[in-house]
Amino acid sequence: MKIRLACILSLICCMVLSCNHEDEPESNTSSKEKKTFDVAGVKFNMIFVEGDTFTMGADTAIDRDFWGDEIPVHKVILSDYYIGELEVTQALWKKVLNTIPSDNYKGAGTSDKYPVENVSWNDCQRFIAKLNEMTQKHFAMPTEAQWEFAAKGGKKSQSYKYSGGDAMKVVGWCSDDNKKETTETGKRRPNELGLYDMSGNVREWCVDVYADYDTTLQVDPAGPATALASSERVARGGSFDDPAFYCRNSFRAKSLPTSKLKYVGLRLVMKAEDAY
Ligand SMILES: [Ca+2]
Numbered sequence: 528m529k530i531r532l533a534c535i536l537s538l539i540c541c542m543v544l545s546c547n548h549e550d551e552p553e554s555n556t557s558s559k560e561k562k563t564f565d566v567a568g569v570k571f572n573m574i575f576v577e578g579d580t581f582t583m584g585a586d587t588a589i590d591r592d593f594w595g596d597e598i599p600v601h602k603v604i605l606s607d608y609y610i611g612e613l614e615v616t617q618a619l620w621k622k623v624l625n626t627i628p629s630d631n632y633k634g635a636g637t638s639d640k641y642p643v644e645n646v647s648w649n650d651c652q653r654f655i656a657k658l659n660e661m662t663q664k665h666f667a668m669p670t671e672a673q674w675e676f677a678a679k680g681g682k683k684s685q686s687y688k689y690s691g692g693d694a695m696k697v698v699g700w701c702s703d704d705n706k707k708e709t710t711e712t713g714k715r716r717p718n719e720l721g722l723y724d725m726s727g728n729v730r731e732w733c734v735d736v737y738a739d740y741d742t743t744l745q746v747d748p749a750g751p752a753t754a755l756a757s758s759e760r761v762a763r764g765g766s767f768d769d770p771a772f773y774c775r776n777s778f779r780a781k782s783l784p785t786s787k788l789k790y791v792g793l794r795l796v797m798k799a800e801d802a803y
Contacts, residue, residue, distance in 0.1 A: 560574065574722060578604070582600050585598055585777040590688055605672060612721060613724065614723075614724055614792050614793070629641065629645050631708045640712055643793070651732050655668060658795075665797060669795075671748075677718075680718050687718075687776070689774055690722065691722075701769055708789075709789075726765060727769075734760070735750025736753070765778060
């Protein structure tokens with residue numbers, strides 16, 4: 528009886544360990560669902576997001592914390608795209624621009640898996656331009672619609688409040704953790720698409736100029752066509768420095784494109800047809 532009990536316990540233990548392992552971000556894989564890119568030795572994964580029509584904005588039936596700019600909800604049609612499995616890391620930023628801008632820099636090597644932050648929207652555009660020059664690819668900053676659709680789990684959405692769950696402490700890092708700094712990317716549970724830290728850790732710049740929503744059906748929207756130097760840009764997902772309700776899938780933050788903040792970084796996207 529004791530032997531049988533020991534076997535059952537060790538089987539459960541193996542299953543738990545196996546599950547934990549599956550939650551760790553993987554590298555060195557390449558398929559339609561997940562493409563690995565290598566920039567002079569720094570590898571990162573992009574996850575396929577099948578396009579669809581989705582409802583953008585706060586689902587007020589499940590989320591009573593919504594703010595006025597999260598409505599009116601509206602239908603958006605998105606084409607297929609890829610989005611970063613993780614926030615852009617300090618290792619990748621260093622490899623591309625050879626600079627170390629982050630406030631939470633832990634030292635050479637140690638900081639590699641931490642998200643880059645303290646980078647302005649303008650800095651991020653320079654980073655992407657240089658990355659594209661190095662790789663001969665077409666990486667971009669997500670549109671606000673691409674970011675929100677991916678955060679909500681795309682076509683695999685389970686209608687969670689945060690990206691990947693209804694409890695923030697399970698899926699990401701916010702001020703409730705009381706850490707007062709970023710955490711290595713990929714340490715909490717991913718969302719339905721396998722994306723980590725969409726909610727929390729660092730807010731993520733989007734390409735869009737911040738503007739009110741309207742009810743018009745939109746196809747691959749990228750925000751207002753006119754952008755002034757003083758136009759605030761959208762940053763989504765909340766951060767380690769924000770309360771949990773800022774980390775909801777539909778919450779919208781904004782900052783000037785010149786703002787460098789220790790809680791704002793970015794994530795990459797790419798059109799599906801550009802991934803080959
Ligand atoms: Ca984030």
